[in-house]
Amino acid sequence: EIVLTQSPGTLSLSPGERVTLSCRASQSVSSNYLAWYQQKPGQAPRLLIYGASSRATGIPDRFSGSGSGTDFTLTISRLEPEDFAVYYCQQFGSSLFTFGPGTKVDIK
């Protein structure tokens, strides 16, 4: 089973700042199989990025994804007030899905 590690656990930032979130896999992951989700308190997760770098429908272009192999990154170019949330990466392999532990982005 592929294990995903996300860092840092928590980030305290101000609106307008640039954010880079890391997701590292214990084994190589096909880029096609890597996704990112955003979850706000009391809400279901929302798909942000799929295929490592493609934005889901309706996702603003300040969100971007990159990476390959075992290292993937989610970047928010300029934090908006509505972006303070928890972000999860997710991979698919051997008919199973696994999520990373999440990175919380909160207001400084």
Add this chain to the structure above:
Amino acid sequence: EVQLLESGGGLVQPGGSLRLSCAASGFSFSNSAMSWVRQAPGKGLEWVSGISSPGDSTYCADSVKGRFTISRDNSKNTLYLQMNGLRAEDTALYYCAKRYSYYFDSWGQGTLVTVSS
């Protein structure tokens, strides 16, 4: 608009059983693979189980293997999760999620399962 409405959660004693349902609308349910994903209070997301669109292939996490069974009724646009031998560590909010390729593009609001004596 895609809608996924979970139901069936509640309080159950350790060792007990519960069946969750997810009523789907707004998309072609019979052509969509589906999954259950859970989230323990204050914790992260954990994929639980998945099923192919016709229902002939199912998959589950090791943590629930042999205890949970996923199924679907395409004539009723409904997804199910039969949970037996429930443990305290199964306490979580259970989400129904529509799978698109290798991701989940739509989620319900969840149904809460609490396992406690």
